[in-house]
Amino acid sequence: MNVKKQDYFWWRGFALAVGIGVLGWTTEVQAQQAWPSKPIRLVVAGPAGGSADALARLLAEGMQQELGKPVIVESKPGAAGALAIGDLMSNGKDGHTLLVIQGGAVSETPLAYKVHYQPFTDLKPLAQLSRTGLVLVANKDLPVSNLQQVVAYGKSQKDGVSFASYAAGMKGHTSGMLLGKLTQMQMNHVGYKGSPPALTDLMGGHVPLMFDGVTTSLPLIKSGKIKAIAVNYPTRIAALPEVPTFKELGYPQLAQAGWFAVWSRPDAPAAVQQKMRELTLAHFKRAEVQNRLKDMGMEQGGSETSEEMMAELKQAYEQQSALLKSIDYKPE
Template structure:
């Protein structure tokens, strides 16, 4: 009887080893088979935007490392819904990927009526960059720092007008939150994207704006607008002399956003892992990091997909609370 038990134990070990080996073979085969055709990088934004620039940078890396063409396709509009719809319909084999900002999941579904489930229909695989907002002002506004801005705002009978790149998103809620924290009445004007808002800022039609660092940075460097404070936990390499809201006593406004490569959740886990590994390895290269900083962003972290989802869920809760505090109603 003892020998039989011993024989059974050995069989069990052999079975377990066989299952483990089969799993390892599946992972190796899946990784080896992918990619079997050109890759599509879908961008939820227009050509020339931040996500587009990151997608084209990633396309270079994927082509170099995988030997397959990587084509960038822009699907702007509908709060990212068009790009997500494309991914949902064509991305099961991992040859269609999405390059978007986390706000498409943590902000847009709260601000607009979307037809996708943000935490079910797509999965972040690898963070490629981190960034924040910057409070910028018309170059002729008689302020040069946040204290002067607060004093100026309180002296204005009707408060201060500020622009954002879209109603209901962080550029909007950050301005309203600044007003809540400082006691300055803030009046919002929403635009369809950064370019028209920045044009009106430069033209003096609006005095202030919360904008992404990437789109404002060239204008700041050219002296066409001026930076007051950065909404990021630390100072940004592209704006080393501009203080953060954290330094100025308003940590609530020092929130980092990030861009990532996403896939459908049902893509083979082995393929997901390969996409993640190739992406992170490419974006760790010093030359690529330098290009990221030139865009006004910081290097992405090696956070796991699970950690990225947890971060998004926290941001979703925070943004939901902010929208309720300003009585915002989705369009």
Template sequence: MKKQTLNFWWPGYALAIGVGVSGGMPMAQAQEAWPSKPIRLVVGGPAGGSADALARLLAEGLQKKLSKPVIVENKPGAAGALAISDLQSNGKDGHTLLVIQGGVVSEAPLAYKVHYKPFADLKPLAQISRTGLVLVANKDVPISNLKQLVDYGKAQKDGLVFASYAAGLKGHTSGILLGQLTHVPMRHVGYKGSPPALNDLMGGHVPLMFDGVTTSLPLIKAGKIKAIALNYPTRIAALPDVPTFKELGYPQLAQAGWFAVWSRPDVAPAVQQKIREVTLAYFKQPEVQNHIKDMGMEEGGAATSEELMADLKQAYQQQSALLKSINYQPD
């Protein structure tokens, strides 16, 4: 019997499946076959972090919908490389997925020497939340808004010192860009993570910091540090009184990031589509969206994998230009 080829169309993909005597599973059956065993969500961050919280939220939703165990495993460190390596080794059938921020593609490869190909080895299937940075200040620094910060910085002989959670990442380059836009000299102090940087900020050792909203939010609400501006495109529910850089006249600093569920690019397209559909449906639920907002993030969108990758490529180019402007060399 002659083998026949049928073409099926899924959003973003054309898939040819052989059927006939030689076999070949129809797409509907391939999709129904997933999941056929427990699902692993590998997290590129520590327990208790933003990625971990989102992964555990997703695990709860997937277990309810798919009636299969969903296991969250943390693989922090090495700029996400350990988690990505796990995905590369175990993720071909779609039962191992990655929950991590888009910066593993747009930032980490420029800041560190990584052993993965950022735009070839990973594929974002569904955006689950938007996240971003907030410019925060020591509570005793005599400023309460961005204009006052700029005036204060220009009055200082050597400009301003600012901290970030890691050299070479967006918390670092946001301060560099702010200095370039306002003509205020900005001197960077890099830390290994947000906690030590925030401790020095509260202690008055550094006056300013670009930090993730999630980690700074409890300290802002407790009055231990003060928020100046956000890099989100619009104001967020967790900090409704804090303006964005965009509305303050600095749209170049509107560079919010996002978390997503990722797979290997070679996972069957039907499986990719099912993962995407189940994930987006769960994260559209109002109670889930409220939970995300309480964490200092905003709900994700329905962007396709291609749209998400285009966003990352644009962010990569901007990040690369900023790092070149200060002659930054990867560790």
């Protein structure tokens, strides 16, 4: 083959490669511009009627108004969020499947359970929906009304005091153990599969104390069926303004509130990720949405970027890991 023919085939191959690249780029741009081209699925890592489900439905309202496409909320509870995350992994590349889950899916669950996803590489938080946290609650007949009395009561018990949590290895568990360590009070953990059975036993007097999500405990607190002692938010919350924070009571180590967010696969189209972030932040700033959050015992989410949220979760992961090691916890 002479030089001219070599040059011809080289330029032909180069042109073909450029053409394929341009075609691929054009196809990706068209796909992003066309989004959404079909109904969007918001997969929820939690049961229907739960906190994540309620937040997803709030988000779906704003998405449908803004995008003009149906938004389907699908609850996939179980396996510590792994089922919902697996759905996102399988179906979320084009941005038509998104996930609503707590940040604990990255900072807590992989430490407490054996999961089949890489928390810091398989998931990307796009925007916060709300801030949420835990409240230390007590059986209504327990002779305590504040944290000082809880500590005194616990120390007066020969074998320590029992407390419930919604799941072993999660923050409801480690918060109780940390409180015991900070106050030199023996705290005996009783793990449950979810808040409802734990709250039932709390009301029945089978366990005197519990660290629970504010959202699930709030109706029982309001109706006087259980007592709120302290919350782990950095500041007092609107739903329970009379309840102090652990921070103001002298235990800043227990100020560990978390957040819910809408998540995508990291390789979902960048334009889709940006659109969802802008839409979510704008919708959740509306006064009517913020009022509904307060009714659920939640606070407005922050405006941190994906990178800032992941940095926060990495710090929380390290803290949670240290706590679990200190109690010799083994993943289930």
